[in-house]
Amino acid sequence: MAKIIRSENYRWDVPLKEYKSDGTGFRDITRQTILGEAEGEERLNFLTRYFEVQPGGYSSLEHHEHPHAVVIIRGEGEVILKDRVEPVGLHDCVYISPHTYHQFHATGAEPLGFLCIVDRERDRPQVPGDTDLENLRKHPDVAKRLRV
Amino acid sequence: MAKIIRSENYRWDVPLKEYKSDGTGFRDITRQTILGEAEGEERLNFLTRYFEVQPGGYSSLEHHEHPHAVVIIRGEGEVILKDRVEPVGLHDCVYISPHTYHQFHATGAEPLGFLCIVDRERDRPQVPGDTDLENLRKHPDVAKRLRV
Numbered sequence: 001m002a003k004i005i006r007s008e009n010y011r012w013d014v015p016l017k018e019y020k021s022d023g024t025g026f027r028d029i030t031r032q033t034i035l036g037e038a039e040g041e042e043r044l045n046f047l048t049r050y051f052e053v054q055p056g057g058y059s060s061l062e063h064h065e066h067p068h069a070v071v072i073i074r075g076e077g078e079v080i081l082k083d084r085v086e087p088v089g090l091h092d093c094v095y096i097s098p099h100t101y102h103q104f105h106a107t108g109a110e111p112l113g114f115l116c117i118v119d120r121e122r123d124r125p126q127v128p129g130d131t132d133l134e135n136l137r138k139h140p141d142v143a144k145r146l147r148v
Numbered sequence: 149m150a151k152i153i154r155s156e157n158y159r160w161d162v163p164l165k166e167y168k169s170d171g172t173g174f175r176d177i178t179r180q181t182i183l184g185e186a187e188g189e190e191r192l193n194f195l196t197r198y199f200e201v202q203p204g205g206y207s208s209l210e211h212h213e214h215p216h217a218v219v220i221i222r223g224e225g226e227v228i229l230k231d232r233v234e235p236v237g238l239h240d241c242v243y244i245s246p247h248t249y250h251q252f253h254a255t256g257a258e259p260l261g262f263l264c265i266v267d268r269e270r271d272r273p274q275v276p277g278d279t280d281l282e283n284l285r286k287h288p289d290v291a292k293r294l295r296v
Contacts (some may be wrong), residue, residue: 002243044243090155093196095153
């Protein structure tokens, strides 16, 4: 059934969750699945999630087959995209293509908040081993920014 | 390849299009497909679009099999969802379930802007015939708000 999930101050009336229930390599980040996981939303082939990273925090450095469509809706930050680091700000959209290592960092005074849309059926993220980390660190900007 | 589509004042560096190239029943509305239609984005199974309705404008009253995930990112308005009219404001999320008649109206002084995510492969919208219109108008709030 059609419905409205109302928002107030970057929170929606759905569960606020930990970013991930396992793993390490992330800091001060929360997740809300706004649409796609609740009962009656099974027809949606994609999930609309909101991630919020507190100042100084970051998501995990990872890659996967499924792409991400990200739209920043709060604050500003930097994103590692494989071999480069890019600034992102309000309403910028980030396309994370398959198997691109990526990591979001909240670099401003305000939290960095973004919508991230993904296929409902998707593969699990992979984190870098020593060889991949070594290769990523060959790029000075990436080396300076990444956290594991 | 991973990339950033930068935004400035609710416009992205992609073509700004008419809402629809055919049909009637809409007013003062534009469309930008931020992600999913450009070269190299074929792996995305969904499109991330931005619609902007100028004050007093509205989208077409329609329904279809494919669901919509909508997130308001500018202004405020009202949305017809089948038999009711709901106010929507910043960051509210609207789930348009299959075959729910819907129509967005910009009722404030500022444009109403929203992201709307849909499956890449989807059916065409259907507009109401006389019988459906008659049924929709049985609901006083809907009758007052709808435009065709």
